[in-house]
Amino acid sequence: MAMVALTVLLASTHAARADDSMSYREMADTMQMDDTARFGKLVFDRLEWRGGGGGQGRAVWDGQGWYGGDYNRLWLKSEGKYAATDPDRGAQEADLEVLWNRVVSRWWSAQAGGRRELGLGQSRTWLAVGLQGLAPQWFDTEVTLYVSDAGRTAGRLKAQYDLLLTQYLVLQPLMEAHLYGRPDPRSRLGSGLSDLEAGVRLRYELRRELAPYIGVVWLRRFGRTADLVRAAGAQASDLQWAIGLRVWF
Numbered sequence: 001m002a003m004v005a006l007t008v009l010l011a012s013t014h015a016a017r018a019d020d021s022m023s024y025r026e027m028a029d030t031m032q033m034d035d036t037a038r039f040g041k042l043v044f045d046r047l048e049w050r051g052g053g054g055g056q057g058r059a060v061w062d063g064q065g066w067y068g069g070d071y072n073r074l075w076l077k078s079e080g081k082y083a084a085t086d087p088d089r090g091a092q093e094a095d096l097e098v099l100w101n102r103v104v105s106r107w108w109s110a111q112a113g114g115r116r117e118l119g120l121g122q123s124r125t126w127l128a129v130g131l132q133g134l135a136p137q138w139f140d141t142e143v144t145l146y147v148s149d150a151g152r153t154a155g156r157l158k159a160q161y162d163l164l165l166t167q168y169l170v171l172q173p174l175m176e177a178h179l180y181g182r183p184d185p186r187s188r189l190g191s192g193l194s195d196l197e198a199g200v201r202l203r204y205e206l207r208r209e210l211a212p213y214i215g216v217v218w219l220r221r222f223g224r225t226a227d228l229v230r231a232a233g234a235q236a237s238d239l240q241w242a243i244g245l246r247v248w249f
Contacts, residue, residue: 040067041248045160048244050217058083058092060242066101075099075111094118097128108133115146124148135159153181170211172201183224188232190224203246215242 042065050058064077080094099113108131115126130144139159146154160174178194201215217240221229226236 036069038067038069041065043246043248045246046244047247048213048215048242050240050242058240060244068101071103073101075101075113099128101132105133111144124150124152126154130156137161152184155179168205170203170205172203172213172215174199174201185228188225188228190222190226190228192224193222194225195219195221199242201242201244209248211246213242213244213246215244216240217242 042063044061044063046060046062048060050060059082060080062079064075066073066075068074075097077097077099078095081092082094083092095115095117097113097115099111101109101111104110110130111132112129113127115128117124117126126146126148128144128146130142132142133140135141139161142156142158144156146156148154156176156178158174158176160172163171163173165171174197176197180189180191180194183190197217197219199215199217201213203211203213205211219238219240221236229236
């Protein structure tokens with residue numbers, strides 16, 4: 001028994017000395033716990049076609065991707081709507097954000113960078129700062145504030161939740177709201193709460209990386225924004241059906 005204990009002690013001492021002589025790279029490769037490794041991901045949460053009561057068929061995208069380590073990452077986001085029934089107008093709403101993402105707590109990251117906005121009206125560049133993470137009850141949440149190169153201000157609140165019905169069926173409620181500090185008639189935007197989009201989508205995950213879905217989306221515009229939209233011959237409120245694909249790489 002004493003001989004066994006002595007053997008274990010000598011083996012432990014030898015292992016400890018071996019660990020002391022290991023480089024960080026050797027230790028990380030052995031334990032597969034390298035917190036300096038760089039990796040990335042690209043997710044299109046929505047690649048969809050919508051049809052509404054106004055007969056305005058639209059192609060819609062909403063995607064984001066990132067590259068970096070555990071604490072600091074380069075983050076890209078893009079959303080847009082293309083009026084397929086009026087190709088001369090092109091993208092009605094589109095933007096691209098380039099952000100630096102820094103983990104600030106267990107569930108939240110701070111983000112800062114720039115946003116380029118295209119579409120109807122005047123194209124603008126915005127400074128963006130915000131938070132992204134998991135709110136209580138596991139809601140995936142984004143809160144972002146913007147200041148444009150013309151001194152305008154805006155805000156975006158986005159929240160969604162994945163409810164697993166089975167191993168393959170996932171129900172996803174989603175809400176997104178936009179606010180603006182002052183009106184912009186050229187872009188059909190009023191001050192305050194401009195619009196609210198709420199929807200629910202049911203997807204079937206053929207694989208985790210590939211999931212077709214169907215859904216319904218309700219869009220409501222408020223205040224001066226609603227007046228400007230009506231003056232342009234469109235509806236301030238619309239209920240749309242959606243069919244699309246969620247993919248990630």
